[in-house]
Amino acid sequence: AQSVTQLDSQVPVFEEAPVELRCNYSSSVSVYLFWYVQYPNQGLQLLLKYLSGSTLVKGINGFEAEFNKSQTSFHLRKPSVHISDTAEYFCASRGGGSYIPTFGRGTSLIVHP
């Protein structure tokens, strides 16, 4: 079964600073990877996804992630965060023949003014 580890439960950062949210997944022959964002009292929405091809994936709101097969990582980055980026971020993977993605425990990004 797939597993996804988000290494930080909470990441505080100041506005306009860069941020990296870390995600590691269990290896699979083929894997699809996702980052979702959840704002307070809302459902999750897709930030970006890796299906195949270029290992650098760009998403909405200025976020990007890099697929690293050798390190089984899919870290999320943003060069300059805004207060409005304060939210919960979930990494997910789908692979190994399962239709169901596996989610990490989430990372709370807190942006301070």
Added chain:
Amino acid sequence: KAGVTQTPRYLIKTRGQQVTLSCSPISGHRSVSWYQQTPGQGLQFLFEYFSETQRNKGNFPGRFSGRQFSNSRSEMNVSTLELGDSALYLCASSLAGGANTGELFFGEGSRLTVL
């Protein structure tokens, strides 16, 4: 294109009661999944329905059940509610078959409080 719609958004029940939550997927999406989200456990997969059949099931007791109708709308039911069932219940829809990359489209959730 309308998104995933969940009703009700908020509800309060007492222990021992039962509850039914509803989910209308995005038009054309035939797969509907349900998740329970709590601060301590994160996102826990409940079950997935496709073409009115439960295709996958998570590790939850039999008090949690669901169904899907011919128009792909889905309901989940929790019987004999316990305090620990208090959570945000999220529904997500997705394309099925070969087009299914696993990308999910979530509703805003139904927040259940059990007193």
